[in-house]
Amino acid sequence: MALSRKALSRAMLLTSYLPPPLLRHRLKTHTTVIHQLDKALAKLGIGQLTAQEVKSACYLRGLNSTHIGEDRCRTWLGEWLQISCSLKAELSLLLHNVVLLSTNYLGTRR
Secondary structure (H helix, E strand, O other), X not given: OOOOHHHHHHHOOOOOOOOHHXXXXXXXXXXXXXXXXXXXXXXXOHHHOOHHHHHXXXXXXXXXXXXXXXXXXXXXXXXXXXHHHHOOOOHHHHHHHHHHHHHOOHHHOO
């Protein structure tokens, strides 16, 4: 079942009340930027990030890390980077990972 652009926009913390062509463009741009950041972060290494940078990186990728410890955030970010860096041109899969890895992450449920 395909996810709607509005649902993906909400998961990516983007405004979902835009005309479909603009929404599609914003999702593609946002996903491309995250993918490029992921490649750079994988080269740098998660261990080089401060606790706040790890939380910010998780938030940018759709994970509400407010109530998640730093170690779990680092683990989640590592899992995200493994998937993201293995993708070539399938950026739509990266968007769906927001739902699969972030929205459904057990540590974010309250």
